[in-house]
Amino acid sequence: TEEPLKKKLLLRVSGGNHTEFEPGRMRFHRHNFSLEILNTSRDDGRLYEYSVYRGSDEEVWQIQLEVLERVADPSIRILRRESSNGSCSLELSCSSGWGDEVSYSWDSQDSRDGGTGGLCRANGSVLRLRFPLRSSAFACVCTAQNRVSRGRAAFDAAQCGAQR
Numbered sequence: 001t002e003e004p005l006k007k008k009l010l011l012r013v014s015g016g017n018h019t020e021f022e023p024g025r026m027r028f029h030r031h032n033f034s035l036e037i038l039n040t041s042r043d044d045g046r047l048y049e050y051s052v053y054r055g056s057d058e059e060v061w062q063i064q065l066e067v068l069e070r071v072a073d074p075s076i077r078i079l080r081r082e083s084s085n086g087s088c089s090l091e092l093s094c095s096s097g098w099g100d101e102v103s104y105s106w107d108s109q110d111s112r113d114g115g116t117g118g119l120c121r122a123n124g125s126v127l128r129l130r131f132p133l134r135s136s137a138f139a140c141v142c143t144a145q146n147r148v149s150r151g152r153a154a155f156d157a158a159q160c161g162a163q164r
Contacts (some may be wrong), residue, residue: 007049009021010026013028025038026049036079040067040071041073042067044065044067045065045066047062047063047064047065048064049062049063067071067102068101069098071076071099071149071150072097072144072151073096073144073151074094074095074096074104074151075094076154077092077093078092083160087132088160089128089130090129093126094127094153095144096144099110104125105143106121106122106141106143107120107143108138108140109154110143119138120141127142129157133160136158136160137158139154140155140157141153141154141155
């Protein structure tokens with residue numbers, strides 16, 4: 001014999017009354033029949049079921065809740081830096097200290113492109129640049145994001161000449 005299927009009840013609404021089985025963990029909004037989970041944790045990410053009984057019929061909706069960690073503001077590291085013959089070559093790496101399903105993109109700090117001709121535009125955590133030192137008055141911005149948050153960090157291209 002198999003074990004019976006068990007479900008954990010969070011809330012039961014019957015007639016005009018409702019019973020919360022984990023008081024303080026959730027908030028039931030009677031006006032739109034929504035349930036808010038407070039202080040969400042990774043353990044809350046699971047399949048939820050919503051049932052409505054109408055006479056002898058039961059309507060069931062299932063909702064998969066996914067809990068994602070927010071993205072930390074990223075940091076930019078110089079992986080490679082070379083300046084010769086009046087030009088600069090840089091390889092930059094952008095990384096976020098935490099967050100789930102993080103994706104990275106690069107763009108110029110001035111959304112109008114600031115005359116960089118798309119030099120800063122890239123997808124992924126690594127950006128490779130090559131530009132004349134005399135035109136290093138621009139900044140590239142890395143954006144780290146997921147579906148719930150985003151963080152940004154900027155790199156001033158004038159740092160090419162500054163050996164640290």
